[in-house]
Amino acid sequence: MRLVRIAIVNVNTTVGAVKSNVDRALEFTHSAADEGATLIALPEQLIGGYMQEDLVQWRAFVDAQRRELDRFAYETRSLGAASVLGLTVARGSHLYSVAALVHGGKVHGLVPKEKLPTYGVFYENRTLARGAPGLYDDLNGVPFGDLVFDMDFGTIGLEVCEDIWSPDGPMRRRCYAGAEIMVNVSASPFRLGVEGTRREIISTRSSDNQCTVVYAALVGANDGLIYDGGGYVAQNGRMLHTAPRYREGFTCVTVDLNRTRRLRAENTTWRMDQETFEEANTARVRHVKVDVPTRGREALRYPGPPHKSFFLPEPSEPRAARTDFCEDLLDALAIGIGDYFQKTRAFKTIGVALSGGRDSLLCLILAHRYLARRFRDDPQPEKRVGEILRAFFMPTRYSSAETRAAAEAAAKELGVPLVISNIDDAFDHELAAAKGMLQPGESVTQLTKQNIQARLRAERMWSWSNSAAGLFLQTSNMSEKAVGYTTIGGDMEGALSVIANVPKTVVNYLLDYLLETTGSEAIRLTLKKPASAELADDMEDERDLMPFPVLDACFALYAGEKMSVAEVVIALRSIFPDDNPTQLEAWATKFGRLFTQSIYKWVQTPLSLHVGNLDLERERALQLPVVQSTEWT
Ligand SMILES: Nc1ncnc2c1ncn2[C@@H]1O[C@H](COP(=O)(O)OP(=O)(O)OC[C@H]2O[C@@H]([n+]3cccc(C(=O)O)c3)[C@H](O)[C@@H]2O)[C@@H](O)[C@H]1O
């Protein structure tokens, strides 16, 4: 038996907050050591926060991270445990994202990230240099490069996040060089379905390399990226431990490293692969001897199966896929709002223009979810929520009694003050002013009349925000964003877009789920009426556009799968066999036209929360020219 206790620490960092990030990390690291941890894994870019993007061009920022690493080492000098954490370091003109091994008051080595993600939301190749097989240097007395560390309990290798997403990452090389534990420091943004992918990758890598993988993830949101945290320990392909997501703190698990060694000895395929690899590769991984002992391992207890059987499966109650999907997405979006609100430190209140429709209701519920959790332990949680969250109903002659009732019910149920601010007089005034700007023969269009209402609401919200230090939440969903069904300077306005990456069919799905699980009267009233902008008499979104399931399918096929409109038509006919084929073709054609014509709109939307790979954001997702012709189609 060779027992080690591994701790996974999740920290909610803020980019640039080098001191506070390290302070938070120190608190959890000390507590984990108190619980007997031998090896403590913290996230990628723990010290400077993630993503640092072009901020790393400020050398003072990079230097501050290095100083804070030394402080971390000093403050943990008397713990009997080694820690692994991420930061950016400079080496001449080059910058690297590294995992550092710290133990006994000393930094024993810096291991640079080799796989730099430069796709989707990531741009790491732009600013960072890569580690490479066999790379070795001495950075002011600290080994830097392709290293493994010989500890008193065994050999460990380090790597950084994306390194594990490649079957050809450094893990294989370092395991063949003797590493039994591979610690991956990670900052992995949430997107739908990613949790399952992570588990599969981690189990697979630990099986491929016959090692114990320790994966520690960043938690919290920075800008529009949401990190769901958690972590895993997988031994030789078997998942041993899953840390809870969406919370700061730490969890520990004890592992018998002799099991890793035994399974390697038994696995002839792994051993033969190792021999072949060593023959074919000349680059050598360096061993760094860490001659500071760890403490407390003799007191560790054998990690037997909690249900006391080596043969029977663990009793478990898996959540339904629908519950998992909805709760995960609701949690991610609530953290996105909450961390933006708290970390920017620019706001005292949060406000939603509440129409009695689906989108604004979901945004209000999400802001409420964040606040209700934040004040969970407060003696008067409802009072605290009501002090921060505000809703505004701004009716015109086109607003219905039903939507007003729905808005009032939502505010009442959630304990949110609702202000009713009529914009009808302002509408008349603005309409007259708009008419006054025209030449003889010109007239105000129907669309202008609609847009004036949306713009008056936005203006009122900004005025409120100026006076109440309010975070004005923008409520458009991704489907309407894709086809430009929003008004510039109107409902496109806001400081943070909450559901801009959520398709309308998913908005409806979440509300159906919440109705079922909470029995909310406000949701029931809201869903009773078909989605409508209520900017003119008898408007219905799906009549103006097309049914949302078809719109979302067009979006996924055209913008996601990169199909031409002709291919989209073929795919739609197989997905919706009961619909009229000519009608489907008309919708696909309309979608293609609206999508291309609306790019100019979404490039000017506010910062938004990112929860899926298919998103309409030029910086983080889809980089499309605004000026483009469709001659190629
Ligand atoms: N390629 C281009 N590059 C740069 N700018 C361009 C442009 N094409 C038009 N523009 C500018 O954009 C203006 C048109 O955009 P915009 O003013 O937004 O107005 P527009 O797109 O014409 O109308 C807004 C649409 O959104 C719908 N809407 C609005 C509000 C709420 C909801 C709801 O669902 O609740 C729906 C409304 O029913 C209407 O169909 C043009 O007047 C022009 O100034």
Ligand SMILES: Nc1ncnc2c1ncn2[C@@H]1O[C@H](COP(=O)(O)OP(=O)(O)OP(=O)(O)O)[C@@H](O)[C@H]1O
């Ligand atoms: N009467 C209103 N009072 C306050 N805000 C409004 C009003 N009408 C529209 N808005 C704002 O404009 C946004 C855009 O309207 P939109 O119709 O797209 O969304 P919704 O009404 O929330 O949902 P749905 O489209 O499902 O009806 C709303 O989410 C809301 O923030």
Ligand SMILES: NC(=O)CC[C@H](N)C(=O)O
């Ligand atoms: N920070 C990273 O390297 C993250 C990349 C990785 N593909 C992930 O999403 O988890």
